[in-house]
Amino acid sequence: MADVNTIRTTAGSRAAQIDEGLRAHMNKVYGTMSVGMLITFAAAWAISGLAVTTDPALAAAQIGSDKYLTSLGAALYMSPLKWVVMFAPLAFVFGLGAGINRISAATAQLLFYVFAAVMGISISSIFLVFTGYSIAQIFLITSIAFASLSLWGYTTKKDISGWGSFLIMGVVGLIVASIVNIFLGSPAIMFAISALGVLIFAGLTAYDTQQIKNEYLAHAGQGDTEWLGKSAIMGSLRLYLDFINMFMMLLQLFGNRE
Template sequence: MIEYPNLKSTTLKQEKNHIQIYFRKVYSWMSCGLLLTAFISWYVSNTPQVINYILNNKIFLLSLCFLQFILVFVISSFLNRLSGKTLTTLFMFYSSLTGLTTAGIFSAYNQNTIFTAFITTSFTFLSMCIWGYFTKRDLSYLGNIIIMGIFGIVIASLINLWIQNNLISSIINYISVIFFTLLVSYDTQKLKNIAEKISLNINDKDNLRRYAILGALMLYLDFINLFFVILRLIDNNDNNDDK
């Protein structure tokens, strides 16, 4: 009796391997971006002339934030028009700018709070990535919910700038943690779907590089946003305990 190879099984194994390759590249570039951001933020915070100029020059700071927005738009919108190397350069430049704009946290928060927030964010982020990757549930329905939730958080935060109520601030922070943790899982599953679509072109190194940078940017933004929400939450709780 002639035995034929299980082509379906072989295809599934190849696709799984392609997805793993894609995610390794995504997390590698994301980690590079975070390390670059952390180094520049730390270095700038320890350079009095630079940090004082940034904190005292609101126009310059707003210009940096606007440039960051432009970079995210360019990477997302011109993904198929730019080379992998160009997109990588833009992502690293974006990470550097984030280091500049976030250097002030070392002046606003003590190092123990920052360290605690980073560790908490790392474990939370990793847990939600694992869940988003392995869950069999379709998380696409969360997309509109998360967008509306974050939009509501932004509006509530702007209103609270005028009210300046600590209780409202705490509620906003707790709700923000929920939505940003869901966003991590949602984006992870979204990237998994992207990996399945580009798996047939896994040998196209530049194509893989472009989509890896896109994935790195998505998860990088998720991590940064989650980190700052948790940082504010921990600091707010510490201040309440001291009262």
């Protein structure tokens, strides 16, 4: 009987240790993601401030009755450089995903923060197009939706791993449609992309959260702290992308334009 009690005590202690480790892992995922989000919006706000002026003497192009683009703004939003700015975050994502096994967890975290800054530059034009109140309002809505979906993905007993292939196909479809619409400029197609995008990234938020949890549970017993550190960074990246894309889609749908 003593042996049975010892086994039960050991098993219970092991389960508690895994639960504690999982909470710490998820806290790191959400914490890293949150820092990345702050970097993104700080970079976007700062760049938009440098890109716009009300002084005609500093103007490179006029975008309103009393609003002008500076030389930096004209370079970012009107020159061929805009294509580099637009697609740089996508290149970062593929590069980080491909090279994660060859770099340390600390380097991966640094690259994630660099990526967040690059993403901020890429989306900085939202401060020129939409009102500040509208951006803050949509950000709050996105935060509430994201938190609810991620909590459901973390706590649900339902296996939603089967959603993955359909959601990834949906993301590929959105990317292709968005690239095509750059040349078509169709408001109807943009509305459809945004509406479908909200649904797809809402599903990905729950799916990715459950996958991050399951990946930790599958590797927790191996004691590979370096792998777990990298896993937390990649998990942060996945949830960051879910959040930022859902935010951008909702902003396109419901944001009030300047």
